[in-house]
Amino acid sequence: MTRRGLFELFVPSTLFRTDLARIAYRSVRADERGKQMKRLFIAMTLVVLQWQLPAIAQTGKAMTVAELAAYNKPDREKVLYEGAKKEGKLMWYTSLTGGPNTDAPKVFEAKYSGVAMEVYRGDSDALISRITQEAQAKRYIVDTIETTFPILKVLQELKLLAPYFSPHLAQYPDDVKEKSSQGLVYWATDRESYIGLAYNTNAVQGAAVPKNFEDLLKPELKGKIGFAITDTGARVIAAMLTSKGSEFVQKLKSQQISLHSVSGRAILDMVISGELGVSPTVFLSHSRVSISKGAPIKWVPMDLVPTNAGGVAIPANAPHPHAALLFGDFLLSPDGQKFLSKYGLDSAVNKPDFKRFYAEAGMTAEKYEKENEKWEKLLREIGRK
Numbered sequence: 001m002t003r004r005g006l007f008e009l010f011v012p013s014t015l016f017r018t019d020l021a022r023i024a025y026r027s028v029r030a031d032e033r034g035k036q037m038k039r040l041f042i043a044m045t046l047v048v049l050q051w052q053l054p055a056i057a058q059t060g061k062a063m064t065v066a067e068l069a070a071y072n073k074p075d076r077e078k079v080l081y082e083g084a085k086k087e088g089k090l091m092w093y094t095s096l097t098g099g100p101n102t103d104a105p106k107v108f109e110a111k112y113s114g115v116a117m118e119v120y121r122g123d124s125d126a127l128i129s130r131i132t133q134e135a136q137a138k139r140y141i142v143d144t145i146e147t148t149f150p151i152l153k154v155l156q157e158l159k160l161l162a163p164y165f166s167p168h169l170a171q172y173p174d175d176v177k178e179k180s181s182q183g184l185v186y187w188a189t190d191r192e193s194y195i196g197l198a199y200n201t202n203a204v205q206g207a208a209v210p211k212n213f214e215d216l217l218k219p220e221l222k223g224k225i226g227f228a229i230t231d232t233g234a235r236v237i238a239a240m241l242t243s244k245g246s247e248f249v250q251k252l253k254s255q256q257i258s259l260h261s262v263s264g265r266a267i268l269d270m271v272i273s274g275e276l277g278v279s280p281t282v283f284l285s286h287s288r289v290s291i292s293k294g295a296p297i298k299w300v301p302m303d304l305v306p307t308n309a310g311g312v313a314i315p316a317n318a319p320h321p322h323a324a325l326l327f328g329d330f331l332l333s334p335d336g337q338k339f340l341s342k343y344g345l346d347s348a349v350n351k352p353d354f355k356r357f358y359a360e361a362g363m364t365a366e367k368y369e370k371e372n373e374k375w376e377k378l379l380r381e382i383g384r385k
Helices: 003-010 019-030 035-059 065-069 076-087 100-111 124-136 149-157 213-217 231-244 246-255 264-273 284-292 321-332 334-341 365-382
Strands: 089-094 116-121 144-148 177-179 185-200 226-228 257-260 278-283 297-300 305-313
Touching: 065 321, 076 089, 076 321, 089 100, 089 124, 089 321, 100 116, 100 321, 100 334, 124 144, 124 149, 144 149, 144 321, 149 185, 149 305, 149 365, 185 231, 185 264, 185 284, 185 321, 185 334, 213 231, 213 246, 213 278, 226 231, 226 264, 226 278, 231 246, 231 278, 231 305, 231 365, 246 257, 246 365, 257 264, 257 365, 264 278, 264 284, 264 297, 278 284, 284 297, 305 321, 321 334
Parallel strands: 089 116, 089 144, 226 257
Antiparallel strands: 144 305, 177 185, 185 278, 185 297, 185 305
16 A cells, blocks of 8 residues: 555544644655654554544544443543534433432533433333333433333333443442443432431430330320321332331231322321321431421431332443433532432432341332332231321
């Protein structure tokens, strides 16, 4: 191959036509045997290659979603941001509510200008239905998913998720990452909410204050205990079965437990008002907010603390993969964790002084659904509406 042919092999024709490329080529040809010109030729080729290869990474043309998701070079953020600016937008699907879902676009767009962010917020049923229908129709819309583990498990089993790398994964414990291979994950936990017992400090005092599940059987608490009959209540029953067994759960029938079709926030409001003395289905995040406002309550962790966790996942066919991964990295970063903490959400990086309990751990989506139905049935059996 001629020197010109070799040069064109490494240097695209568009670059070859530039003045700089022509000068380099003519200089090499003018003195084929000159050592100085050979060094110039080699140096020129290396410079062009160094310029060209990052550009390929940034445009994403040479990378599939899977390859880009696994990209772990030091310039990852730069590559993703440059690519995201070219893509221009990001679609985020989440089950988060109460602030993060509406405020995240403002924070992300301020940090990464040039990337417009849209949000779809739905509950578990709405999210799984929307994502699977779009996949079946091959109408790919969602870029980044942030939701609870049961939904992510379904998507994983349907092979709709791309394993990914993030420079922030190392700071997270192994039990809050759904690992793939080669250091990649299907998702990592970006936020946690802890379910424990809240009691009204005016209605329940002294020896009557529960410190564990067994204390719920105290005679002083008869008729004062209330459960939320949502997923929250079912997860508490699961924790009780794991730590105390079914015989203990059956004993709770004697305590005249009341059941309420309300949210975790609403059940806490019932404790604050004195309508309930105690509820073991209250989120720590809600309690913090109420206590800071002077509410007469305290929150106590039980033997096991049911943990509602949300994870960050990347769809296998994300239409804007650079933006998708850039936002995923943001949520897992210290800045992202600080942002989520403003809404009372805890970070999985932290080590609380109680034992976290993940009800769905080790289960397939089908297994979890069946177990959840059992927990809900048992909850209805021990209580009264």
